[in-house]
Amino acid sequence: MQTTLCPVCSSDVIIEEGSSEKDLVSCLNCSTELEIVTLHPLLLEPLAESAEEKIDE
Numbered sequence: 001m002q003t004t005l006c007p008v009c010s011s012d013v014i015i016e017e018g019s020s021e022k023d024l025v026s027c028l029n030c031s032t033e034l035e036i037v038t039l040h041p042l043l044l045e046p047l048a049e050s051a052e053e054k055i056d057e
């Protein structure tokens with residue numbers, strides 16, 4: 001098991017063993033869904049597609 005920094009909130013995100021590129025992980029701190037872009041080096045990118053911006057009204 002390894003950890004890397006959340007690109008959104010900079011807390012540790014746990015990467016399960018056996019994870020591969022394009023897998024999704026969730027940040028436990030900010031609940032953002034993150035996609036594993038590359039494993040070497042470990043690089044995460046937030047999935048911004050889904051309603052992250054709340055539409056008020």
Ligand SMILES: [Zn+2]
Pocket residue numbers: 006007008009010011027028029030031032
């Ligand atoms: Zn986070």
